[in-house]
Structure formats: C-alpha cells, structure tokens
Amino acid sequence: MTSRKPSTRRATSRTKGKAATRAAKQPNLRGRSRASIEARAKEVLRLLKAEYPEAHCALEHANAYQLLVATILSAQCTDARVNMVTPILFSRYPTAGALAAAAQEDLEEIIRSTGFFRSKSKNLIAMAQVLVAEHEGEVPETMVALHALPGVGRKTANVVLGNAFGINEGIVVDTHVTRLTRLLGLSKQKDALKIERDLVELFPRKDWALLAHLLIWHGRQVCIARRPRCEACVLAHACPSSRF
16 A cells, blocks of 8 residues: 655645744844833843943943042043043042042143033032041942932942942943934833833843943944944844834
C-alpha cells in the first residue's frame, strides 16, 4: 500500500498560519498600545546600552560636592562650558565650607561665562551655607534633603543621587530626555515630572540613572534636534518618528 505524501499546499498553509500567530503575539514596536510602548522601551534600552557602553555623566567631578556645584552651574549652560569653569572654582573653593564663606562678587567673576552668574552665585553660596549649618558640610543622600537646598530642583537632586551615590530615586529629565522621550513615543507629556513618572513605569529601577545618560548621548550624537540622523539611528525601526 502506497503512503500518501502530505499536501505541500496544506503544509505551507500551516507554516504561514504559525508565522501569522507568532507575528500577532509580537507587539508592533512603533505602535501606540501599552504592549507596544513597553516592548519599545525594552528595545530602546537594549540597543542604547550596546551603542553607548561608556555612557556616563558628562560633568567632571571627584565627589558629591563637586557634582552638586557643577549641576547647579549647568542650568542653561553646556556641560563643556561648566567643565571649563569648575577646575578654577574647585581650586579656590574645594569644600562646602570654603564656598559658604565666598564673596559673591569673586564667585561671580569665576562663573560668569556659564550665564545667569548672579543668581547662580547667590544660590551656590546659600546652598553651601545650608550644607555647613545642617549637614556638617556634606551633601545629603536623600531627595527631600537635596531638594530643600537653595538652587536645587528635582533634576539636580536626581543627578547627584544617581551619579554620586548610586541611588536610583528617579530619572533625570533634561531637554534631550524630554525631546527623545516624545519622539520615541514613550510619553506624550511636556512637563518634566510627568515625563519622569511615565519613564519610571517603563524601565527597571536599576537602569534609571543610566537611561538618562544613554538618551542624552544619543540626543547629542545622532538624534540631534535640528538635524536628526535617522539614517544612522539604531532605534529607527522602533521609533514612531523615524523617517526610515
């Protein structure tokens, strides 16, 4: 008795059916559903980690005090410019105690090129005075205590906690993070705090500090505001805003 061979058409149909089922289970990386956004976030983190293995805080610092000062100076100023100013600043005022006793006009002269130098000088001296009076000259390691310091907002506190102390209390949301988050469809919000709330739900806590660096590096090198290089972007296949 001759055995019958399975129909090629039927086998092909079954194969296509299985492929369709698998495709249906895989979220569209450019989609708007919650499953798509979560899958996209996972892909973004994976690819950016591979693309920028050396991603780190661009503000040069040796300790928490230096990072706190540098971050306050970085408001409305480039990290590169801050890094040009801080060596002189820290040689003159190496501790919070020294900065607390600084004459404002002397400090203004040193940081003038960072912009808003009068308000920054006032805040830096006041911040240092609080560190001396309430924290024995040391930078506190909690969001509440940092946020209470003059000139310190949530973004600055997150920078210090994540990079000086390795504490992932939140995610730094600057202009690069805000722009890329919206382009990648990870948040529709415009307010930094609301964006941060969206991001902390999408990414593992252990990666919160790193995530900001990855997005900032990508924003500076590839996803440039005025001329995004979508053709060179490792995230192009997952980015709803990509031209490719």
